[in-house]
Amino acid sequence: MKRSFYALSVAFVLAGIVHTLIVLLIPSYAARDAWAKLEQVASPWQFSIVAAPGKSNEILPLVDPAFGIAACRFDLTQTPLWVSAEGQLAFWSIAIFDRQGQNIYSFNDRTAIERQLALIVVNPVQMAQFRKSPPANTDKAVLVETDTAEGFVLIRALQENQSWAPPVDQFLTSARCERFLGDAEAQPTG
Numbered sequence: 001m002k003r004s005f006y007a008l009s010v011a012f013v014l015a016g017i018v019h020t021l022i023v024l025l026i027p028s029y030a031a032r033d034a035w036a037k038l039e040q041v042a043s044p045w046q047f048s049i050v051a052a053p054g055k056s057n058e059i060l061p062l063v064d065p066a067f068g069i070a071a072c073r074f075d076l077t078q079t080p081l082w083v084s085a086e087g088q089l090a091f092w093s094i095a096i097f098d099r100q101g102q103n104i105y106s107f108n109d110r111t112a113i114e115r116q117l118a119l120i121v122v123n124p125v126q127m128a129q130f131r132k133s134p135p136a137n138t139d140k141a142v143l144v145e146t147d148t149a150e151g152f153v154l155i156r157a158l159q160e161n162q163s164w165a166p167p168v169d170q171f172l173t174s175a176r177c178e179r180f181l182g183d184a185e186a187q188p189t190g
Contacts, residue, residue, distance in 0.1 A: 033100070035099050041059060047070040047175040048071055051068060053066055053165070066158055066160070067157060068156070068157045068172050069172075070172045071153065071154050072152060073151070074121070074150070074153065075149065076123045076150070076151075079181065080121060081153070081177065081179070082141075082180040083118075083177055084119070084176045085174050086117075089109065089168060089171055090160050092157045093106060093155070094153060097151050098148040099152075104148060112142065113140045116140065117155070118142065119142050119144065120141050121146060121153075123145070123147065135182040153177060
């Protein structure tokens, strides 16, 4: 009986120590989320290449090495987001995430209109404005509505082999992450 009580006491003390250490370590891990990493390398409203095919990556360490990845942060409280890129690849995909890293929407070249990357992301108020008077040159763009104010977009471009390196580089460097200004200024058609 005494031995059981002693073992139980030791287990509770060890569990308390482990619990305390975990609670104390949470802030250091929380500062290493995707948003915090992208803040260090990606300016708002501008794509930054965060992973190159075939190279090791410290920003996104667990990505497929066959993909080049570009990231852009946005804030829909200012304006809607316009995303576009030019080029023909074997495969590309795009995903929209909120600030916490939750996937809001994603699609790829197989489901895009004419396999071209053209995307507009709006909040509910902006969507109501779009419905009242649809902007010109948006008929080939995918329109996504979200309640998220801040977030980020990731474009992934597949480099099947070394011969695809120039088109992948061109596609990722041509990627645009801009404020959507509607009819006041013509947006690229993707």
